[in-house]
Amino acid sequence: MPVFRLILLALASSAIAHAELTLGVPAIELKPKPEDEEVETTFKFRNSGDKTVKIRGLESACSCLSSELDKAEYQPGEEGTGRASFKVSTFVGRHEKFVTVSTDDPKQPEWQINFILDVPAVVDIKPKTLQWFIGDEAKPKSCLVQFTGEEPMKIVKITATRENVSFDWKELKEGREYLVTVTPKTTQDITMGALKIETNSAIAKYRHQLAFFSISRKPETQAANP
Numbered sequence: 001m002p003v004f005r006l007i008l009l010a011l012a013s014s015a016i017a018h019a020e021l022t023l024g025v026p027a028i029e030l031k032p033k034p035e036d037e038e039v040e041t042t043f044k045f046r047n048s049g050d051k052t053v054k055i056r057g058l059e060s061a062c063s064c065l066s067s068e069l070d071k072a073e074y075q076p077g078e079e080g081t082g083r084a085s086f087k088v089s090t091f092v093g094r095h096e097k098f099v100t101v102s103t104d105d106p107k108q109p110e111w112q113i114n115f116i117l118d119v120p121a122v123v124d125i126k127p128k129t130l131q132w133f134i135g136d137e138a139k140p141k142s143c144l145v146q147f148t149g150e151e152p153m154k155i156v157k158i159t160a161t162r163e164n165v166s167f168d169w170k171e172l173k174e175g176r177e178y179l180v181t182v183t184p185k186t187t188q189d190i191t192m193g194a195l196k197i198e199t200n201s202a203i204a205k206y207r208h209q210l211a212f213f214s215i216s217r218k219p220e221t222q223a224a225n226p
Contacts (some may be wrong), residue, residue, distance in 0.1 A: 004182070012193065014165050016213075020047065020048045020053075020105075020107075020108060021045055021053060021074070021101065021103065021111045022048045023043070023113060024045070026042055026114065027114035027115060028043050028084070028114070028115050029115075029116045030086060030116065030140070031212065032086070033120075034120055034149055034203060034206070036088050037087070038086065038087050039085070040083065040084065040085045043081070043084070043113075044081060044082075045080050045113075046077070047074040047075065047076055047080070048078070049105075051076060052075050053104065053106040054073045055071070055073065055074075055101060055104060056102040056104060057071045057101075057102045058099055058101050059102070060097070060099050060100075061097060061099070062097045063087075064086055064087045064088075064089060064091070065087075065099065066085050067082060067083065067085070067088055067099045068083050068196070069081070069082045071099070072109065079179060081210075082113070084115060088117070091117060091119050092119050092120075092121045093118070094116065095114045095116070095118075095119075096114065096116055097114075097178060098114045098115060098151035100112055120208055121148065122147060122148055122201075122203075123146070123147060123148070123177075123199075123206055123209050124145075124148055125146075125197075125209065125211050126143060126144050127143055128143070128212060129211070130211070130212070130213045131160060131214050131216070132214070132215045132216075133216060133218040134183055134187055134189075134190065134216070134218065135188070136187045136215075138185065140183040142179050142180060142182070143211050144177065145177070145178040145180055145211070146177050146178075146211075147175065147177070148176075149206075151201075152175025152176055152197045153200060154171075154199065155169055155171075155180075155197055156198050158180065158196065158197075158198070159195070159196045160182075160193060160194070161194045161195075162191055162192075162213075164184055164191050164193070164215075165182050165184050167180065167183070167195060168180075168181055180195065182195065184213075184215060187215050190215055191213075191215040193213055194203070194211065194213070195211045196210060
């Protein structure tokens with residue numbers, strides 16, 4: 001085959017049209033309010049390629065996220081609009097989710113749209129778990145419960161899932177900060193349990209919180225290398 005024909009074929013293959021869906025940002029960020037049960041958003045994207053792209057389907061990695069695009073086909077350079085809806089539910093903090101878009105482009109058969117859900121925490125418990133080891137002195141340990149939202153809250157009731165501990169709580173800052181103290185009756189048996197903390201929050205999902213306690217075997221110390 002003549003050399004010039006090989007060159008033409010190489011140039012032709014390098015110029016094959018392709019689609020390329022682009023979002024313009026690494027991820028779409030959503031910041032719902034603490035009381036939101038669901039949050040919706042719209043976003044823009046573009047077919048940055050030189051070939052029409054057809055959408056074959058969308059699949060979410062989480063049942064909490066649903067999404068749709070405004071069309072099933074996008075011309076080269078055309079801008080599209082998408083819509084997404086999150087069921088916030090009990091999510092607190094920063095969560096990364098994504099939707100996979102299937103296309104007819106062999107070079108981009110799947111396009112991933114990334115979302116970041118950042119739900120402000122209004123209850124902070126530190127430490128979340130109080131721990132003792134078998135044989136430890138059965139001395140009290142405490143966790144700090146802080147209410148950091150716009151509205152103050154109060155602890156109205158605490159119950160324990162195990163009878164092997166006693167507990168009490170003290171308000172340090174009115175409606176904002178409590179010290180919860182737990183004392184095991186004995187540390188001779190393995191125990192895992194929780195404190196069910198009931199608050200007077202006006203937001204239903206913050207009326208019940210959990211802190212944990214455990215009595216476990218002490219990890220064996222690894223022998224030093226010779």
